[in-house]
Amino acid sequence: MANVLVTGGAGFVGAHVCKALARAGHRPIAFDNLSRGQRTAVKSGPLEVSDVLDRAALTDALRRHKIEAVMHLAGLTVVHESVAEPARYYVNNVAGTIDVLAAMADAQVKSIVLSSSCTVYDDQASGALNEAASLAPASPYALSKLMIEGVTADAAAAHGFSWLALRYFNAAGADPDGELSEADVLKVRLIPNLLRAAARGGAPFRIQGDDYPTRDGTCIRDLVHVSDLAAAHVAALDRIASLPKVINLGSGRGYSVRETLDAVARVTGKSIATEVAPRRPGDVAVRIADATLATTALGWSPRRASIDDIVADAWASRRWDND
Numbered sequence: 001m002a003n004v005l006v007t008g009g010a011g012f013v014g015a016h017v018c019k020a021l022a023r024a025g026h027r028p029i030a031f032d033n034l035s036r037g038q039r040t041a042v043k044s045g046p047l048e049v050s051d052v053l054d055r056a057a058l059t060d061a062l063r064r065h066k067i068e069a070v071m072h073l074a075g076l077t078v079v080h081e082s083v084a085e086p087a088r089y090y091v092n093n094v095a096g097t098i099d100v101l102a103a104m105a106d107a108q109v110k111s112i113v114l115s116s117s118c119t120v121y122d123d124q125a126s127g128a129l130n131e132a133a134s135l136a137p138a139s140p141y142a143l144s145k146l147m148i149e150g151v152t153a154d155a156a157a158a159h160g161f162s163w164l165a166l167r168y169f170n171a172a173g174a175d176p177d178g179e180l181s182e183a184d185v186l187k188v189r190l191i192p193n194l195l196r197a198a199a200r201g202g203a204p205f206r207i208q209g210d211d212y213p214t215r216d217g218t219c220i221r222d223l224v225h226v227s228d229l230a231a232a233h234v235a236a237l238d239r240i241a242s243l244p245k246v247i248n249l250g251s252g253r254g255y256s257v258r259e260t261l262d263a264v265a266r267v268t269g270k271s272i273a274t275e276v277a278p279r280r281p282g283d284v285a286v287r288i289a290d291a292t293l294a295t296t297a298l299g300w301s302p303r304r305a306s307i308d309d310i311v312a313d314a315w316a317s318r319r320w321d322n323d
């Protein structure tokens, strides 16, 4: 059993990581400034409401809770927002990570699992992407993720940390037990937005770009169930010192926006009016994972990989009455 500080623990993935850690007998402590996360998402342990840019608060939390490992998920995550506000993304994501690493050195905490992203890969690369695929981050968000891998590697070498960057593809779905909701935490994601449109009708759903070079013209993404992502963090904790430093987490299956719309219609039994809008800056046509290394190194493979399971879990967990 380990005491684990989960930065971003009130966010979508972080809340599920806290739950998975608690289930496995660990003690998660969420550390979140609630800029995007929700207090109500923190159900598996205490919450420290604070900012990763506050190094003293981090060091204090690490010492007070006798933390043995950090899972660093705090960050700003919206690609098109990062294109409009790059400095905000670099400060929050990169300087925030530097503070986490400095606090770990101060408090003698030696292990860190880092949330990285498939956006670090070259969008022109074809086929499923493994960890050796060429890197070409196409947005400030993506570059901030590559930069945090670099600063973590350097801090690890200097201070003797064990570290692992998990490059998630597109997290989706929600806790199959219905305890945690995808819709609770962020309102810019495709599936929650589609489910809201299915539930409420109203304005047509905007498909942002239908002229991509894909099978139906809309972007294709590898959707990975958030509970599967969370399970990988727990698996990593036990053997972090002996793992490769970078591991992809994806399902290996790609679904287009239109295919996701079809799945939402199937699961909810409701049709969704759509309209086509221009492409969003920073979006790429296709991204699919080769997650073989996650299987061989972590013993991980996604359990809820079908799009209907992912959509059904998100639909079952919906709670939008207070929107």
Ligand SMILES: NC(=O)c1ccc[n+]([C@@H]2O[C@H](COP(=O)([O-])OP(=O)(O)OC[C@H]3O[C@@H](n4cnc5c(N)ncnc54)[C@H](O)[C@@H]3O)[C@@H](O)[C@H]2O)c1
Pocket: 007, 008, 009, 010, 011, 012, 013, 014, 031, 032, 033, 034, 035, 036, 037, 038, 050, 051, 052, 053, 072, 073, 074, 075, 076, 077, 092, 096, 115, 116, 117, 118, 167, 168, 169, 170, 171, 172, 185, 186
């Ligand atoms: N969701 C995905 O598909 C996906 C894919 C790849 C990588 N990631 C990464 O996973 C991590 C979690 O993403 P998510 O989808 O759960 O996003 P999220 O926005 O739901 O969670 C991020 C959390 O970090 C908190 N936070 C942000 N800045 C902070 C700061 N300075 N100090 C303290 N807390 C802060 C927010 O309040 C929020 O609760 C992020 O680092 C993201 O870049 C997510």
